[in-house]
C-alpha cells in the first residue's frame with residue numbers, strides 16, 4: 001500500500017507546486033518610467049540580471065544622461081566584482097547594456113511588457129495620470145509597481161482598473177549597492193502579484209521584505225523618528241563633540257542599533 005500511496009502523494013504535491021508556480025508571473029520584460037536617480041538604478045540592476053529593460057523619460061537629453069550614469073556605475077561595479085577578470089567585466093557591461101534601451105514614449109513600449117516600475121516625480125496627481133494612461137495600453141497580465149517613498153500605493157492603484165495587479169517596489173539609493181527592497185501589498189494586491197514582485201526583487205539580486213501599505217513603509221517609518229531624536233539631542237548639547245569629529249565609535253553604534261532592530265523584527 002505504502003508503495004502505491006507514496007508516488008501518488010509525491011505526484012500530488014509536485015502538481016500543487018507546479019500549479020502555484022504557474023500562477024506566478026515570471027518577469028522578463030520591464031519598463032522603468034523615470035530615468036532619474038532611482039529609475040536609472042532600477043533599470044541598471046534589472047538589465048544586469050538578464051531582463052529586457054526599456055527606460056522611459058521625458059526627453060532624449062535626460063535619457064542620454066541616465067545612460068551615461070548607468071555606464072559609469074557599471075564600470076564601478078565591475079571593477080569590484082571582476083577585479084581579477086577584466087575581460088569578464090567588459091563582457092558583463094556589454095551584455096547589460098544590450099539588455100537596455102530607452103524611449104520617450106511610455107505608451108508605445110508598454111504593449112509588450114510584464115512589469116512597469118514607476119520612478120517619476122513624487123507627486124500624486126502626476127503619478128495617477130501616468131498610471132491611468134498606461135492602464136489603457138498595457139496588456140492584461142502586466143503588473144504595475146511604484147517606487148514612491150511617501151504616497152499611498154492604494155491611491156495610485158485606484159487610478160487604474162488593475163488594482164489586483166498593482167503593488168509597491170520600494171528600492172533604496174544607491175540602487176546597485178542597497179540590498180533591501182520593500183514589497184508593498186495593498187488590500188487589493190493579489191497573492192500572484194505579490195509573489196511575482198517578491199520573485200522579481202530576488203531575481204535582480206535584492207532581499208525583499210514584505211510590507212503593508214502604511215506611511216513610510218518600514219525603513220522610512222523608523223528613520224524619521226530616529227533622525228528627529230538625533231536632532232533633539234544635538235540641540236540639547238549632547239553629542240556635540242562626538243558628532244563634530246569623525247568618531248571610531250560611530251560604526252559600533254550603527255552595529256548595536258542594527259542588532260537591536262534585528263532582534264525586534266526577527267525575535
Ligand SMILES: NC(=O)c1ccc[n+]([C@@H]2O[C@H](COP(=O)([O-])OP(=O)(O)OC[C@H]3O[C@@H](n4cnc5c(N)ncnc54)[C@H](O)[C@@H]3O)[C@@H](O)[C@H]2O)c1
Pocket residue numbers: 033034035036037038039056057058062118119120121122123126130147148149150170171172173
Ligand atoms: N531619491 C531617493 O533616495 C529615493 C529613494 C526611494 C524612492 N524614491 C522615490 O523614487 C521616485 C523617483 O525619485 P528620484 O530621486 O529618482 O527622482 P529624480 O528627480 O531623480 O527622477 C525623476 C525622473 O522622472 C522623470 N519624469 C517626471 N515625470 C515624468 C513622466 N510623466 N514621464 C516620464 N518621466 C518623468 C524626470 O524627468 C526625472 O528624470 C520618487 O517617487 C521618490 O519618492 C526616491
